[in-house]
Amino acid sequence: MTLERLGLVICAASLFVMMAVGALDILLDELFSYPLAFKVDLSSVLLAASVFLAWPLAQRQGEHIKVELVYKRLPRPLQRFGDLLSLLCALLVFGLITYGAWQMAIDSVSIMEVSPATLGFPIWPAKLACAIGVSLTLLVVIRQLLTPLFSRGVKR
């Protein structure tokens, strides 16, 4: 199983747990006046992890929304320049997010950070997952940038 696939499985599982916990919390609160204390913390960290871990696939499949009206009418060389520009922008944005995410993850892991709201609820694994997710995205971007360089010499 690739890292990207593992990330997707974690994303799907996270969303499923968020759904189940959210619905169960309402049910328990309405029926027994017993809401789940950790619901907000759990849902928040799972949301963060699922968003960051889904980015590598979205980047690889080109899922990010573009304005194609002008782009489609550009001559091919300008389109190629636009594609390169897109990857350079991705490198800058995901590079900065990766830097920030690792700063935060290292701080969090070093103290085994827990939520201040729900006593003892660990949030460092989610921050670590975020850093891993965005790092994988950055690797995807670097690979997309380098692929044309290495495929240039291949005979067709």
Add this chain to the structure above:
Amino acid sequence: MSPLAIGGLAFAALLALLAMGVPVALAMGTVAAVGLYLTIGERFLFSTFESLPYTLGSEYTFVVVPMFVLMGGLAARAGIIGDLYTAAHRFLERVRGNLLMATVLAQAAFAAASGSTVVASSVFTRMALPEMQRFRYNGGVSAGCIAAAGTLAGLIPPSIAMVLFAVLTGEPIGALLIAGILPGLLTAVGYLVGIRVMLIFKPDWAPPMTERYSVKAKLQSLSRVWSILILMGLVMGGIYAGWFPPSAAGAVGAAGALVIGLAMRRLTGQDIWEALIDAAKITCVIFLIVMAGLLFSRFLVISGFIGELRSFVLASELGIVGFLAITVVIFLILGMFIDSVSLLVVTVPFLFPISQALGLDPIWFGVLVVKLIEIAAITPPVGLNLFAVLAAAEGKVESGALFKGVLPFLAVEVVVLGLLLAFPGISTWLPMTMGV
């Protein structure tokens, strides 16, 4: 350089990057990052990228986005759209243009289970367009009706656009979601009236149907939709009455759609997996755009652009009417080229502060903005819903015919927009009666 010039330069750079095909989120993120670096320095830039992405990503209110997307995905995969369409179609059998009207009614009902305008438009095109063509309906008008009715999902809760407006402005999500109900229903009624009027002048666009259904067949069609209608009522009622916050309503809705789909034996493990993956992908794409929008907004504030623009607008004595007129023009022009979510994220950071300085009700302004981006979604040549319909039609309708066919519905939209502008109470009354 003056703050207005900095802002103008930033918008010019953003538009240039968009024209070159750079994804919206990455273009906004790049301009914001470079702008922050040049105006305030690297230290602030790095600390922003350290705190903002995770803080936003773990924002509990944002949970509502994947949950509403998941709810719509599960409902669509469980065949709810087909059930709603069949029921509406059978009950309207004697009305001229009933397939067009059934499309509007079924899309309005499905809008209460889905926040995505594109999902509904794609599925309805595959299902309703062949049926309308079988009865020799005008192809362009049929496709235009599907695209236009798809925008109802933007107003009727659960609306992703309303949630994003709330996240970008800090306004209450629940009030914004509830505020969209009456304008959404007004739009649906407007479409029905518009279809009736249109067919008086152009009866050949929708020839009368000869098929008739027994009372039993009609009741049978209802038996498949009552459960999902109850679920939609529960989700909207729960938010309205204050039983649960919107984020929990999303989870209840998604879980309810899953249980109903499983109980009807229409959902497989593969369907659930695909719905979860789709929700994850859509959420991460939306999240990146919102994050970039917030970065861009932060840059515009820090550079002094927002403050100066606000002072400029107030000093120019433009007034509320002038501001709203400019807002409408901005959305109609940009909406022809930029998709709905991106349009929202690009414009709200500078329009919302001005609207507040002018004393506009934030909920009313939110409804107007969402209405405008939904109009943009069906405005040729670049309406997101138009492309969704064209893609799903697989050559059954030409783009030129669709662009002409959507015009009667755009005319209805102009009337509805006029009513929303003239009577703010349509948007603000329901949120004011909400439970806490």
